[in-house]
Amino acid sequence: MEKVSARRARLKSETLFKGKVLLPGAMKKLLLLAAFTISGCSSSNDVGNVTKQLSDDFFVTVADIGGSLPGSAVLKLDDVSDKTSCEKALTRAVCETNATAQQISYRYNSIQCGAKSAQYVPALMEIYEEMPERMRLSLCTLDRVFISDGITSTAFASSVTDSFGTTTGGYIGMRKATFLAQPTSAQIVSWKEQLAFGGSTEFLANDPKLVQINYDLKMSVLKSDGLFYVLMHELGHLIDFNNNVNSRSGWSTDWSKMSWSDSESPIASATFLHRDDFCFYNCQSYLNPSDAKAIYDSLSQSAFVTTYAAQTPYEDFAENWAWHMMEISKSPNYTITVPGQGTVDMNEVFRANPKVRAKMDVVEQMWNDPKTVIDNRHPAH
Ligand SMILES: [Zn+2]
Numbered sequence: 376m377e378k379v380s381a382r383r384a385r386l387k388s389e390t391l392f393k394g395k396v397l398l399p400g401a402m403k404k405l406l407l408l409a410a411f412t413i414s415g416c417s418s419s420n421d422v423g424n425v426t427k428q429l430s431d432d433f434f435v436t437v438a439d440i441g442g443s444l445p446g447s448a449v450l451k452l453d454d455v456s457d458k459t460s461c462e463k464a465l466t467r468a469v470c471e472t473n474a475t476a477q478q479i480s481y482r483y484n485s486i487q488c489g490a491k492s493a494q495y496v497p498a499l500m501e502i503y504e505e506m507p508e509r510m511r512l513s514l515c516t517l518d519r520v521f522i523s524d525g526i527t528s529t530a531f532a533s534s535v536t537d538s539f540g541t542t543t544g545g546y547i548g549m550r551k552a553t554f555l556a557q558p559t560s561a562q563i564v565s566w567k568e569q570l571a572f573g574g575s576t577e578f579l580a581n582d583p584k585l586v587q588i589n590y591d592l593k594m595s596v597l598k599s600d601g602l603f604y605v606l607m608h609e610l611g612h613l614i615d616f617n618n619n620v621n622s623r624s625g626w627s628t629d630w631s632k633m634s635w636s637d638s639e640s641p642i643a644s645a646t647f648l649h650r651d652d653f654c655f656y657n658c659q660s661y662l663n664p665s666d667a668k669a670i671y672d673s674l675s676q677s678a679f680v681t682t683y684a685a686q687t688p689y690e691d692f693a694e695n696w697a698w699h700m701m702e703i704s705k706s707p708n709y710t711i712t713v714p715g716q717g718t719v720d721m722n723e724v725f726r727a728n729p730k731v732r733a734k735m736d737v738v739e740q741m742w743n744d745p746k747t748v749i750d751n752r753h754p755a756h
Pocket residue numbers: 389390608612689690693
């Protein structure tokens with residue numbers, strides 16, 4: 376039971392999925408106005424509460440909020456293909472703060488933003504440059520991008536819903552050190568992975584004796600690939616939340632059924648050695664480093680792209696989404712090396728393992744033609 380509670384707590388702290396914002400009427404109006412301002416639409420028309428979710432531009436994080444805004448109810452790729460308009464939107468959205476993830480989730484729309492918040496826009500625009508073009512819409516339409524010392528995980532994402540449960544947008548929060556350090560994906564992922572083996576909780580600490588994970592993404596503008604990976608993962612969460620790829624309240628979906636029996640337990644054929652013992656944050660016990668190579672060999676036969684993907688169906692989707700974004704644009708070279716024990720070549724796994732491939736194919740189809748794949752667009756509850 377303890378393990379289940381811990382897993383639930385981690386789910387909350389990592390995705391704040393259950394911390395969706397329910398706003399009273401006045402707050403709701405403020406929120407919607409904010410969303411419109413960011414989208415470049417100045418209309419103050421009331422909007423209906425019909426959630427149509429997304430239209431042709433599946434990649435937007437903001438749902439079609441009612442269709443009562445003539446000609447502009449749904450953001451289109453053209454709205455942000457101009458770099459300047461995206462830059463303006465992100466300048467309004469970015470918010471430097473000391474608030475914790477919990478504080479942000481309770482009052483995301485009234486967090487005081489530092490006067491120098493805009494200093495982070497250039498780094499965000501470098502990520503924009505690196506992103507697959509259609510994916511830029513998701514970044515440029517974020518309601519808020521919080522950059523905070525108070526965030527203790529690498530980053531988190533949350534959709535925003537009104538008092539009817541209708542999705543109206545999304546925001547992300549990133550640990551300030553993630554921005555300042557401009558870490559590589561290898562630094563971020565290896566640090567996080569080492570936590571499960573008792574590695575240092577000091578951000579980005581690396582024990583050379585513990586597992587080393589490398590994605591080696593080919594960047595063209597960013598000096599390192601860490602922020603790209605983190606953003607693709609977090610935007611993947613919003614695409615999930617805002618389209619109900621995974622259920623918000625317990626029912627299984629086409630996606631979750633591929634690997635999960637419920638929101639915490641993988642099906643037997645999907646899992647891998649010691650999966651149930653992995654813990655990344657606030658851990659009471661750790662994996663034995665001498666088991667590491669056996670664990671990653673087992674992972675390579677499982678249905679999961681990373682050990683973190685096997686935490687919950689939500690992380691599973693976010694990791695798969697991030698992987699697809701990397702595969703189509705960044706020629707990743709994904710290896711897991713356990714010092715003294717050997718290396719697992721995950722590129723080979725992705726080519727040959729049918730369980731992983733089947734899930735990647737779903738994500739690829741979503742990317743290519745979302746309407747044919749996503750059939751779980753139940754109204755939000
Ligand atoms: Zn996540």
